[in-house]
Amino acid sequence: MAKCQVIRQQLEAVEYDPAALPPSGAEAHLAQCADCRAYAAQMQALRALLAEQPRILPPASFDAEVRLRLGREAHRFREPFLAWIPTPALAALAVVIVATSALAVRSSMQMALQSPPTVAEALALPTLPERALATAIGAQLARDLPASPAPLPRMAASSRLGRVVMPAAMRRPLPATEASGIVVLWRGRSGERVMRLPAIVYGARPVLDRRFPAEGESSDDSVF
């Protein structure tokens, strides 16, 4: 059977026609193996069947339609605007642009960190005043207040209901300087947005928190 497989592969490799002489080495096997002879005949019949398939011709209007489409879709064949630049040069240019942009963004961020805005500048900003204000107040307090003897553990944030929750270690009674360090940034019907400053005193970042108004407390839409 293994011999049959080898012989059949040989026959197929030369597309053997049973009417012709078999390839050398297969002659003796074909003479004695009826299965392989039948296989060779079937494969020859199959090739003939495929070659006999009628040729499908395009319609008479084919050439005219190609010409029509050439005129109609001429825009597809125009050279693109930057085609005169070789592709490697374009790729290099793109890399240079991306790298320069990244460096520019990075240096501007560093400059912003090194020289935070003053409180007045932060309040004058048209959008997102909270973060800028927090940075400005933090920088001012860091200058004016003495450093803490021992740092507090890092704050953990919880995403539940959008609230930022202080960890248990932070919920101890705060010193007098910390207790007054809450700035209301925005007050509305759903509550108010406040900034806790005491953390800055201990060297941590300011935290934005959301407090809900107590019963009887007014909740207008005034913006701080």
Added chain:
Amino acid sequence: MSRLMSSALSYPLPIEAPRVVTVDAASDHELIAAVQAGDEQAFQELVRRYRNPITNFLFRMLDDYDRAVELAQETFLRVYANAARYRATFHFSTYIYRIATNLAISELRQRRRRKLVSLFTPWSRHDEDEETPLDIPDERPLQDTDLIERERRAAVARAIQTLPEKYRAALVLRDVEGLSYDDIAGVLNISEGTVKSRINRARGLLRDKLRAYL
């Protein structure tokens, strides 16, 4: 390839128009060089030489006449669009069959993705303005040989459609279009050994499906 060239050379050569004679007698490479130089007539000659084999090949791949004709046109448009970038490393026939094969394989993949959508086609409404072709039934009794032959051809066409696309392309290029193994390797961008193996596998699958007709 020899079949293609012989059909091209059998075109009657007009004596009065020397320019047409030049185009007719030119090799494919000369024609594509003329297309690169902006010679529209050379392009028309290329279309004339290859429209039949390309349409037939695409029809055997897709089993959809209208789509095969559309994609054959698209093949020639791409030849024209990329004429400036053509390099005479292969036969031109290899180049054009490669474009047609890529289009056919893309079409088959798109069809596979659209299969779910086609479930709704029985409900699609025909355009009322669309002309219905006059189909007069042939009342004469069919002869047995015609019937058998038609059935056999239909069975072969159906069996080809069941082949996986990579086997189908290799088999149609070899057994229907008559390309050499070397040319098929160029068209499919695979080695000659892989071509032989795919054709062998495709024939084996067809032999099992068409056993009744062999």
